[in-house]
Amino acid sequence: MSITLTTWSLEQTSPADLTPAAGTLGDGIRIERAEVPSPEFSRFLYASVGQDIHWTDRLALSYEEWTKYLARPGVETWVAYDRGTPAGYVELDPQDDGVVEIMYFGLLPAFRGRRIGGHLLSVGTARAWDLADRWPDREPTRRVWVHTCSQDGPTAMDNYQRRGFRVFRTETEEKAEGPTPGPWPGA
Template structure:
């Protein structure tokens, strides 16, 4: 008898060269009331973003949280997503230039996914996140949209779920994600994401 891939009532070992996270999915099914607005941050559309610019910003924002999905893609695969007419990328612009990123995916009719949302580490703690999310939600609620959703996980900032709930999102599903530890594949240095121990060698 083969061992189940996932023990739903106990513990399942994760190989040492991989990391695991619990993913929480959240959604909004009607346009929320206007959230906080601030001139300290703007969302600037970036049509067909340069892949180097995108990867640099993505890496700066996601390094401490082990964001890797976009960094594992080839140029062609990444361009196919970011340059798709139903995908919109925005730079969160503050006084110091690009401080954040918002990526919206409208490829499924009737819904918008906030695929990535984040601020550079030096821009956090300055009340920019809520204002940037309010603008992101405004951009997501285009005509014909009836659902806006996103996901976060236990590798992200510990306040992420509460932050999204404060913006009106409600959790509706959980999943388990297991992927190669990017500090062992060379995507990030071993010092990244110190809250997640490196076990493999």
């Protein structure tokens, strides 16, 4: 079975483009960097956030492929926690020429609609802009970009635009539905 999928690419070209979420995080909510690369944790976040919005591109990755990706200098995972429970994440993927992609961003279904996403995206975007401060061999960030699609949550596009991202490309394609998330063999 296939679906029509629209993908929007959005960008910021200056740290001044970022409009942080208003207000403060609720009690018990914190956002911190997962500094120890963990394929198990990253796959848990990916599968848990993406299960109902059909994230499938990484489901076939082996443990070794996850390990290799996470070990790349500058790849960072920032996690939102609600009283110690993972609520969502943003993954930063450094690219050439001072470009950082927000590769994945989202909340687990139980944490959506609680105003966590705007704060998580604000922190993740700010950390994309100052990535070179933590990775000295990296040139300063000059562009942060992200993509979202018609399968993402109904507030995704609005959240990106409220944070100051601007659409620079729109693509539409027919796509086959992918597999259901689950652990990799041997997990």
